[in-house]
Amino acid sequence: MVSSSGIILKSNTRPAFHTVMQNLQSNTITHQLKENEFPFPVPPRKLDELEKVKLIESCTHKLKENNAVLIAHYYTDPEIQSLAEATGGFVGDSLEMAKFGANHSSDTLVIAGVKFMGETSKMLSPHKKVIMPTLEATCSLDIGCPAKEFGEFIAKHPERTVVVYANTSAAVKAQADWVITSSIAVDVIEHLMAKGEKILWAPDKHLGGYIQKKTGADMLLWNGYCVVHDEFKHQALLTTKALFPDAAVLVHPESPDNIIQLADHVGSTSQLIKAAKDLPHKQMIVATDKGIFHKMQQAAPDKELIIAPTAGEGATCKSCAQCPWMKMNQLENLDSVFDQKNLSQSSLAQSNLAQNSNEILVDKELIEMALRPLSRMIAFNR
Ligand code: 13P
Numbered sequence: 001m002v003s004s005s006g007i008i009l010k011s012n013t014r015p016a017f018h019t020v021m022q023n024l025q026s027n028t029i030t031h032q033l034k035e036n037e038f039p040f041p042v043p044p045r046k047l048d049e050l051e052k053v054k055l056i057e058s059c060t061h062k063l064k065e066n067n068a069v070l071i072a073h074y075y076t077d078p079e080i081q082s083l084a085e086a087t088g089g090f091v092g093d094s095l096e097m098a099k100f101g102a103n104h105s106s107d108t109l110v111i112a113g114v115k116f117m118g119e120t121s122k123m124l125s126p127h128k129k130v131i132m133p134t135l136e137a138t139c140s141l142d143i144g145c146p147a148k149e150f151g152e153f154i155a156k157h158p159e160r161t162v163v164v165y166a167n168t169s170a171a172v173k174a175q176a177d178w179v180i181t182s183s184i185a186v187d188v189i190e191h192l193m194a195k196g197e198k199i200l201w202a203p204d205k206h207l208g209g210y211i212q213k214k215t216g217a218d219m220l221l222w223n224g225y226c227v228v229h230d231e232f233k234h235q236a237l238l239t240t241k242a243l244f245p246d247a248a249v250l251v252h253p254e255s256p257d258n259i260i261q262l263a264d265h266v267g268s269t270s271q272l273i274k275a276a277k278d279l280p281h282k283q284m285i286v287a288t289d290k291g292i293f294h295k296m297q298q299a300a301p302d303k304e305l306i307i308a309p310t311a312g313e314g315a316t317c318k319s320c321a322q323c324p325w326m327k328m329n330q331l332e333n334l335d336s337v338f339d340q341k342n343l344s345q346s347s348l349a350q351s352n353l354a355q356n357s358n359e360i361l362v363d364k365e366l367i368e369m370a371l372r373p374l375s376r377m378i379a380f381n382r
């Protein structure tokens with residue numbers, strides 16, 4: 001069945017015309033995408049201190065004036081994170097951001113993160129206005145999992161429960177049984193395994209491989225990756241560990257297996273911050289986006305934080321442990337988002353016409369479909 005949004009609908013009874021491939025091995029990556037090019041955005045202009053102060057003042061005023069709340073991810077710049085907290089907003093991991101937005105009384109959510117985070121917030125709060133400093137802030141995992149190809153992939157495996165990472169488009173989520181974030185990934189897969197379910201997982205091959213190893217679940221993996229975490233280097237990390245022999249290694253599970261193997265703690269961004277605080281080590285080598293250092297250092301002020309190396313000797317890094325799309329969230333575009341027309345009007349949830357060009361709008365049908373797996377995630381985490 002194909003919806004009016006053009007995606008293949010998943011249902012318990014899959015359409016007969018889809019070929020069922022019975023002889024697949026579990027724990028194998030069967031879907032090979034073509035070599036993906038991820039065009040990095042132009043890095044933002046550096047602001048001087050006076051510009052920053054003025055913009056912070058202006059954004060604070062505009063957030064209040066528009067009854068808007070700022071919700072930021074840990075990977076955004078420290079000024080954005082501080083502004084969110086100073087104005088009664090929130091900084092957190094992707095699951096916490098979604099929950100905070102859904103529970104907050106404000107009728108306008110300003111999401112400083114990447115597009116899937118804005119979409120998730122919109123789907124959980126369809127009657128609120130959800131805006132972002134830029135709609136260009138995407139994610140390599142989202143880019144690497146187009147909805148149509150993903151639909152064709154799952155149609156070949158009707159016996160599998162479809163579990164997708166939150167780092168996907170609304171159109172991919174709409175085809176899933178479950179949406180999960182890294183903070184609850186292992187628990188959800190264990191829960192499904194206990195019910196005897198076989199899993200089809202997308203899009204992150206590293207996170208999928210980690211969950212598979214940890215749980216022993218029967219998982220078929222899509223071949224996506226995060227450009228930031230994929231760059232951490234095993235040999236260089238060994239060298240860093242030798243330089244700091246007493247340091248604990250903290251790793252986000254979007255990193256390759258040979259990095260995860262060197263970890264003292266693996267977890268979502270929030271879980272890594274907690275580990276930095278709780279572990280007895282005085283030094284931490286951190287394998288995730290370095291934007292996390294802002295909150296991590298606040299949580300563990302007495303600890304020395306060292307970024308894990310992203311390139312071996314003589315090599316160059318592309319992201320250099322900094323997500324180029326998270327970096328697009330800047331005070332300047334945050335400030336100008338409020339100047340766009342009609343922001344103070346109530347949400348247009350029932351309409352598809354954006355009154356603010358940075359407003360996140362999701363097709364009503366997609367919202368209905370994606371809410372099923374999203375609600376499971378929220379209910380599971382209660
Ligand atoms: P968290 O869910 O851990 O915040 O991760 C989101 C993300 O995009 C990591 O790269």
Ligand code: SF4
Binds near residue numbers: 138289
């Ligand atoms: Fe996506 Fe990686 Fe950026 Fe996270 S760090 S938003 S997974 S590209």
